[in-house]
Amino acid sequence: MLEAHVLSSLTPFRHDNSDDENLDALAGSLQSVFTDRGKELKREIAQRLVPTHNHVRAIHNVVDTRIKVSYGKGVAMLNKACLATEGTICIQQDEIGQAHRAKQVCPFNICVRISTNSTHIG
DSSP: OHHHHHHHHHOOSOTTSOHHHHHHHHHHHHHHHHHHHHHHHHHHHHHHHHHHHHHHHHHHHHHHHHSOHHHHHHHHHHHHHHHHHHHHHHHHHHHHHHHHHHHOOOHHHHHHHHHHHHHHHO
16 A cells, blocks of 8 residues: 555556556656666766776886886796795794704703613712
8 A cells, every 4th residue: 555655656647557557657757867877877987997097008008118028027036036035944944943842851851861860870
């Protein structure tokens, strides 16, 4: 009942039509509003994307004309060498830590060794 009232208040169409006809008429009356809004949205998108596209294109031109390929390759090689060196250093640090922990002795173990050695000596 409420839906029929809302629909009748929104549509300037006759009430003796079927619900499907009223919905079709309502959709038809809204078509121009949706079309206009769609055009506005396309304009807004174009206003935002075109400057961005032009800026990206300009940056690509700068990169192509001012930065030499050999320089870029050199930076990539340096980065690869730094990563390899960092990996080696991390492995060595882990090995040093493991060796250090293996050589640490607990004071209790020292006392046990001293007492064991003193009983074997005397």
